Amino acid sequence: MRAFTYERAEAAEAAAGRAADPSASFIAGGTNLVDLMKLQVLSPSHLVDVSRLPLDRIEATEEGGLRIGALVTNSALANDERIKATWPLLSRALLSGATAQLRNKATTGGNLLQRTRCYYFYDTTSPCNKREPGSGCGALEGFNRIHAILGASEHCIATHPSDMAVAMVALGAEAETLRPDGRRRRVAVEALHRLPGERPELETVLEPGELIEAVVLPPPPKGRQLYRKVRDRSSYAFALVSVAVALEVEGNAVSSLRLALGGVAHKPWRASRAEAALLGQPATRDSFRAAAEAELAEAVGHGGNDFKLPLARRVIAATLADAAGLTPEAEEGEPV
Amino acid sequence: MPHRDPLDRPGRPGAGPAAAPDTLSRAAAADAGQTGAAQRESVTLTVNGRRETVEVDVRRSLLDLLREQLDLTGSKKGCDHGQCGACTVLVNGRRINACLSLAVMHDGDEVVTVEGLEAIDAQTLAPGGTMGSGAAALGDVPSLHPLQAAFVREDAFQCGYCTPGQLCSGVALLGELAAGEASIVTWERADADGADAVGAAPASDEELRERMSGNLCRCGAYPNILGALRRTLGQIEEGAERADRGPGRDGARGGTG
Numbered sequence: 001m002r003a004f005t006y007e008r009a010e011a012a013e014a015a016a017g018r019a020a021d022p023s024a025s026f027i028a029g030g031t032n033l034v035d036l037m038k039l040q041v042l043s044p045s046h047l048v049d050v051s052r053l054p055l056d057r058i059e060a061t062e063e064g065g066l067r068i069g070a071l072v073t074n075s076a077l078a079n080d081e082r083i084k085a086t087w088p089l090l091s092r093a094l095l096s097g098a099t100a101q102l103r104n105k106a107t108t109g110g111n112l113l114q115r116t117r118c119y120y121f122y123d124t125t126s127p128c129n130k131r132e133p134g135s136g137c138g139a140l141e142g143f144n145r146i147h148a149i150l151g152a153s154e155h156c157i158a159t160h161p162s163d164m165a166v167a168m169v170a171l172g173a174e175a176e177t178l179r180p181d182g183r184r185r186r187v188a189v190e191a192l193h194r195l196p197g198e199r200p201e202l203e204t205v206l207e208p209g210e211l212i213e214a215v216v217l218p219p220p221p222k223g224r225q226l227y228r229k230v231r232d233r234s235s236y237a238f239a240l241v242s243v244a245v246a247l248e249v250e251g252n253a254v255s256s257l258r259l260a261l262g263g264v265a266h267k268p269w270r271a272s273r274a275e276a277a278l279l280g281q282p283a284t285r286d287s288f289r290a291a292a293e294a295e296l297a298e299a300v301g302h303g304g305n306d307f308k309l310p311l312a313r314r315v316i317a318a319t320l321a322d323a324a325g326l327t328p329e330a331e332e333g334e335p336v
Numbered sequence: 337m338p339h340r341d342p343l344d345r346p347g348r349p350g351a352g353p354a355a356a357p358d359t360l361s362r363a364a365a366a367d368a369g370q371t372g373a374a375q376r377e378s379v380t381l382t383v384n385g386r387r388e389t390v391e392v393d394v395r396r397s398l399l400d401l402l403r404e405q406l407d408l409t410g411s412k413k414g415c416d417h418g419q420c421g422a423c424t425v426l427v428n429g430r431r432i433n434a435c436l437s438l439a440v441m442h443d444g445d446e447v448v449t450v451e452g453l454e455a456i457d458a459q460t461l462a463p464g465g466t467m468g469s470g471a472a473a474l475g476d477v478p479s480l481h482p483l484q485a486a487f488v489r490e491d492a493f494q495c496g497y498c499t500p501g502q503l504c505s506g507v508a509l510l511g512e513l514a515a516g517e518a519s520i521v522t523w524e525r526a527d528a529d530g531a532d533a534v535g536a537a538p539a540s541d542e543e544l545r546e547r548m549s550g551n552l553c554r555c556g557a558y559p560n561i562l563g564a565l566r567r568t569l570g571q572i573e574e575g576a577e578r579a580d581r582g583p584g585r586d587g588a589r590g591g592t593g
């Protein structure tokens with residue numbers, strides 16, 4: 001690990017100012033950053049330890065939502081009684097990720113800002129436009145089983161690895177941030193992460209030194225909330241495809257729908273096309289399949305991840321069917 | 337012969353004074369990394385009930401602090417990247433990967449390693465366990481946490497390298513179950529049962545496997561590790577039933593029940 005200087009922040013305002021240098025970094029749980037520093041994928045010159053800031057509470061908002069401090073751990077959030085009862089999607093997504101040990105350290109803010117698990121980003125001997133802008137993309141012609149099928153560019157096909165962020169997008173959450181100049185703003189989690197385009201090294205819209213202080217959940221969406229994650233083994237693996245859904249059906253028609261996908265893009269992917277295609281439509285397997293097709297109309301594989309197209313189509317349709325309470329389909333015909 | 341310090345490199349001139357943070361550029365930091373000069377900080381933490389004050393290189397992991405500076409070599413370095421769980425310790429009652437945590441960030445924390453598990457209450461995770469240790473069952477071991485005794489009984493290891501991490505993780509798991517914390521398997525079970533909310537349920541084998549997925553065992557002792565957890569959960573249950581009946585009630589059958 002390269003040498004760095006370290007300070008413990010006593011106040012959020014001071015912390016934001018201290019990390020404004022692009023070569024500085026905040027550290028909270030450290031489960032991703034320390035790993036990347038050991039591998040020298042990242043070598044910040046200065047660490048601002050924000051782990052002792054008083055941002056570890058979950059409070060009810062006047063609007064009927066929750067304000068989750070950025071330092072609330074993934075374990076604490078997943079097991080908060082209000083979350084379990086009213087936003088179960090978030091508890092399910094959190095508990096689908098990582099291990100008990102990691103969830104005890106990983107924080108709400110840090111989870112949003114975790115880096116891709118692309119093999120070429122991790123391998124400092126490979127080209128990677130994200131790690132070393134202009135060096136190329138090792139994944140395009142390489143092993144790309146875990147890579148993006150939506151919103152990628154010729155410069156980067158990495159995916160965002162978070163489960164929590166996918167749920168946050170489906171739930172319409174917003175990040176509350178503090179900028180180095182002292183101003184605060186709210187950024188929808190849906191708009192927090194960027195697509196790679198020509199600058200894959202820029203992963204979020206946050207400025208250097210901008211600190212996430214909290215994530216605010218609005219009142220829960222209507223209907224049943226589910227998170228389904230498909231992965232190579234049943235525990236402690238990143239999503240190949242994941243689906244977060246909140247679906248309400250009234251009189252056999254879809255009356256409310258929030259849908260987001262994980263494992264398919266450089267950011268947690270709000271499935272707006274599928275939402276638009278389904279609203280007011282009959283809650284049937286056929287319309288769910290059609291909505292999945294609509295969402296994936298522009299999806300492209302890169303060889304190793306071609307399987308994600310049919311997989312995503314089926315997992316979207318099956319999760320919607322589960323959320324709608326449809327009985328399991330007969331074995332005949334194409335599985336959903 | 338002292339342990340080799342993993343931060344030492346050939347030609348290291350010794351730790352110099354820390355540069356002022358705001359004057360240190362990335363290039364200067366890189367140079368400092370190459371020559372080994374690094375900031376050092378004093379950290380005070382409680383480890384297995386003992387208060388320790390040590391000076392650490394800010395790059396040092398909690399795992400290296402425990403092993404190299406406090407001579408607590410029970411916690412093991414497997415992958416050193418949070419994947420295998422051999423380094424699992426309890427910090428403020430929660431299990432974490434000590435390899436992924438900077439020692440300097442643990443000022444004021446309470447750490448329990450495998451060397452201190454015997455003093456942990458099996459249900460509350462609080463120091464000063466009252467359950468009675470597994471020593472009585474084994475006879476020849478001075479004191480063990482019931483899960484440690486169960487590991488011996490069930491032959492829950494072969495080479496033993498992952499065992500300290502498995503034990504710390506398992507002890508934390510018992511506390512999480514007692515506190516009613518959910519796992520993804522708890523949710524899946526609620527779905528299968530048609531329950532509206534996730535609740536406390538007896539731990540299935542699938543539940544225990546999911547909760548132990550952060551601890552790998554290359555010898556493949558998983559079935560017996562599961563057996564040791566089952567045995568300990570059974571003991572806790574028996575203990576709770578005895579406590580419910582109250583002292584002396586076994587002989588007083590004419591009570592109100």
